[in-house]
Amino acid sequence: MPELPEVETVVRGIRPGLVGNTITRLELLHPRVYRHSDPNVLRCIVEGATIQDVTRRGKFILLHLDGNRPPLAIHLRMSGKLLFDDSALHSPHLRASVYLDEGPALHFVDTRTFGTFFLVDGTEPNGFRTLGPEPLSSQFTRAEFARILGASRTPIKTYLLMQDKIAGIGNIYASEALWMARVSPKLPAGTLNDEQISHLHRAIRKVLRDAVKQMGTTFSDFRRPGGQPGEYGNNLHVYGRAGETCPRCRQPIERMVQHGRSTFFCPKCQRGPRRD
Numbered sequence: 001m002p003e004l005p006e007v008e009t010v011v012r013g014i015r016p017g018l019v020g021n022t023i024t025r026l027e028l029l030h031p032r033v034y035r036h037s038d039p040n041v042l043r044c045i046v047e048g049a050t051i052q053d054v055t056r057r058g059k060f061i062l063l064h065l066d067g068n069r070p071p072l073a074i075h076l077r078m079s080g081k082l083l084f085d086d087s088a089l090h091s092p093h094l095r096a097s098v099y100l101d102e103g104p105a106l107h108f109v110d111t112r113t114f115g116t117f118f119l120v121d122g123t124e125p126n127g128f129r130t131l132g133p134e135p136l137s138s139q140f141t142r143a144e145f146a147r148i149l150g151a152s153r154t155p156i157k158t159y160l161l162m163q164d165k166i167a168g169i170g171n172i173y174a175s176e177a178l179w180m181a182r183v184s185p186k187l188p189a190g191t192l193n194d195e196q197i198s199h200l201h202r203a204i205r206k207v208l209r210d211a212v213k214q215m216g217t218t219f220s221d222f223r224r225p226g227g228q229p230g231e232y233g234n235n236l237h238v239y240g241r242a243g244e245t246c247p248r249c250r251q252p253i254e255r256m257v258q259h260g261r262s263t264f265f266c267p268k269c270q271r272g273p274r275r276d
């Protein structure tokens with residue numbers, strides 16, 4: 001699933017082809033793509049609008065439209081891809097197309113149909129409305145991170161994935177940041193000490209910033225808008241590397257399942273509260 005760096009990469013890739021163009025037609029080809037919206041309202045608002053900017057909020061893409069229109073949000077979810085490539089018209093998984101007055105249309109191809117288009121007009125899904133702070137923004141200070149962790153008993157790895165706490169972090173970068181900060185993924189979020197909070201705060205920002213620079217990690221379906229893979233994959237220290245040695249201490253990396261998701265960690269340099 002694309003996380004903050006992958007979505008940011010998509011935003012940067014599609015922005016030049018969208019900004020300044022007017023949407024002439026929005027085709028919604030599968031009911032799941034507009035499951036949060038009335039498709040007629042969606043089309044009525046979007047068609048005729050000029051795109052002023054394309055930004056990201058958490059893992060959501062936002063097309064900002066002119067004339068006091070609400071932004072159009074696109075959520076790629078598991079397998080959604082946005083392509084300026086008309087060969088997508090032959091794909092059985094084409095779910096939506098945004099036709100523009102100039103240049104190629106933007107097509108949304110999504111094999112698993114979890115992706116959605118919706119308006120940020122008060123009808124947006126809860127998952128968008130309750131998003132926590134952007135981890136790369138200036139609001140996400142160490143003090144703010146400590147406040148967010150509060151007294152939670154939820155394991156820190158699971159906590160980092162909760163989009164209403166911090167927006168945009170997923171499974172890959174949560175494992176990587178915890179490894180970098182030498183924090184056990186099992187520690188209850190509210191029990192991190194001051195030093196661990198500082199290290200993890202810094203690690204989250206570093207891992208995400210580096211991955212944005214490298215245009216994300218290619219796992220399963222993620223491709224940059226031109227079809228190229230992201231380049232961060234070689235920088236992964238623990239994610240997907242169970243059985244390989246920890247680059248820091250040479251202990252074998254382990255995989256465990258937390259809240260239904262794989263966590264990769266080094267049992268030696270990420271020791272839990274008790275020896276575990």
Ligand SMILES: [Zn+2]
Binds near residue numbers: 246249250268269270
């Ligand atoms: Zn280690």
